[in-house]
Amino acid sequence: MRPTRGPWHKPPAMSSLLLPSLTLPGDPPVTVALRRTRAARRLSLRVSATDGRVTLTLPPRTPLREAQAFARSREGWIRGHLATLPPPLPPVPGATIPLRGRPVALLPGPRPLLDGDRLLLPPGREAPALKAFLKESARADAAPLVALHAARLGRPVRALSLRDPRARWGSCTASGAIMLSWRLVMAPPLVLDAVAAHECAHLVHLDHSPLFWATLSSICPAWPEAKAWLRRHGPGLHALRL
Numbered sequence: 001m002r003p004t005r006g007p008w009h010k011p012p013a014m015s016s017l018l019l020p021s022l023t024l025p026g027d028p029p030v031t032v033a034l035r036r037t038r039a040a041r042r043l044s045l046r047v048s049a050t051d052g053r054v055t056l057t058l059p060p061r062t063p064l065r066e067a068q069a070f071a072r073s074r075e076g077w078i079r080g081h082l083a084t085l086p087p088p089l090p091p092v093p094g095a096t097i098p099l100r101g102r103p104v105a106l107l108p109g110p111r112p113l114l115d116g117d118r119l120l121l122p123p124g125r126e127a128p129a130l131k132a133f134l135k136e137s138a139r140a141d142a143a144p145l146v147a148l149h150a151a152r153l154g155r156p157v158r159a160l161s162l163r164d165p166r167a168r169w170g171s172c173t174a175s176g177a178i179m180l181s182w183r184l185v186m187a188p189p190l191v192l193d194a195v196a197a198h199e200c201a202h203l204v205h206l207d208h209s210p211l212f213w214a215t216l217s218s219i220c221p222a223w224p225e226a227k228a229w230l231r232r233h234g235p236g237l238h239a240l241r242l
Contacts, residue, residue, distance in 0.1 A: 016035045016036060016037040016038070016057075017035065017036045017037075018033070018034070018035055019034035019035065019036060019058070019064065020034065021033050021034060022034060022056075022068050022071055024071070024072065024075050024078070026075075026079075030054060030075070030078060030079065030082065031054065032054045032055070032056050032071045032078070033053065033054065033055045033056070034055075034056050034058065034064070034067060034068075034071075035055055035056070035057050035058065036057075036058045036059075036060060036062075037057050037058070037059075037060075038060055040057045040058060040059040040060070041059055042059060043056065043057070043058060043059070043062060043066075043067060043070045044056070044057045045057075045071070045074055045077070045078065047078060047081040047082060047085075048166070048167075049085065049234070049235040049238075050166050050167070050234075050235060050238040051166060051238055052082055052085050054078055054082075056070070056071050085235060085239075086235055086236045086239040087239065088239055088241050089239045089240045089241065090241055091106060091121070091126045091127050091130045091240065091241070091242060092106070092126065093106055093107060093108050093121075093123070093126070094106065094107075097119075097130075097186065097240055098186040098187070098236075098237075099114075099119070099134075099137070099185065099186055100141075100185065100186070100187075100188065100189055101186075101187060101188030101189065101191075102117070103117065104117055104118065104119045105117060105118050105119070106119055106121055106126065106130070107119070107120055107121070108120065108121065108122075108123045109121060109122065110122060111129075112129045112130070112132070112133040114133075119133070121133075127241075127242050128242075130242060131242040134182055134183070134185055134186070134242075135162050135182040137182075137185045138162050138180070138181075138182035138183075138184060138185035138192070139160075139162050139182075141185055141189070141192055142160065142162065142180050142184075142185075142192060142196055143160060145192065145193050145196040145197075146160055146178055146180075146196050146199075146200060149196060149197045149200035149201075149219050149220070150200050150203060152219050153200060153201070153203060153204055153215070153219065155176070155200070155203035155204060156176055156203075157176055157177075157178055157200070157203070158173075158175050158176035158177045159176075159177040159178070160177075160178050160179075160180070161177070161178070161179045161180075162179075162180055162181070162182040163179055163180075163181065163182070164181060164182060164183065164242075165179075165181055166238075168181070169181045169184060169195050169230065169234070170184075170195045170196070170198060170199045171199065172199040172200070172202035172203060172206070174206060176203055178196075178199045178200070179199075180192075180195060180196060180199065181195075181237075183237040183238065183240070184237070186237050186240070187229065187230070187233070187237060188229065190222055190225065190226050190229075191226045191229055191230060193220060193226070194220050194222065194223040194225075194226030194227070195226070197216060197219050197220035197223065198216055198220075198223065200219070201215045201216040201219065
């Protein structure tokens with residue numbers, strides 16, 4: 001396992017320059033974003049598991065024409081990876097989304113209201129109403145978990161925010177500000193608990209040293225199960241288009 005490249009953290013950002021994108025014709029057409037990066041040593045393709053974005057990274061001196069030819073030559077590989085991603089899930093009446101690991105049907109209603117396995121949303125405002133509901137639900141679930149884990153470690157939390165990042169599930173700053181993805185409320189409760197514990201463990205160790213993993217295991221022994229769930233099902237949480 002490579003902890004610094006785990007499912008709730010992304011690699012460090014690098015200096016890069018965006019170039020004009022390339023469109024591969026077909027059904028459907030595929031847009032390839034081209035990015036020139038100083039640290040790149042070779043051409044490399046990446047298909048995002050969160051939203052299906054295709055990015056081709058170029059070394060500083062690689063000609064644009066060569067990069068475009070490379071992308072065209074790997075079209076089969078690109079489409080193969082895109083085919084494995086979960087299809088987009090629009091928040092329309094009749095759709096089913098996960099909530100705390102269980103399926104919930106979206107149905108029309110005067111205001112956002114969870115009624116058993118039904119979630120009522122006002123017609124015409126499904127997307128913003130659903131996003132607000134999920135974010136509020138995530139905060140309600142996450143706040144006591146963060147408070148509990150931080151108290152166990154004897155460390156204060158300066159702030160807790162719920163956001164929708166593309167490449168990570170959570171983060172913790174040196175000053176003690178914790179960020180969690182509100183999409184975690186759609187996963188089984190163990191997953192949100194583990195990510196909250198992970199970020200709280202960073203209140204003690206900002207790195208991913210053996211001491212960090214020992215600290216995490218002391219407050220959330222089941223974190224490997226949650227990490228495996230995110231690797232397998234995490235892309236599905238981003239399928240909901242809001």
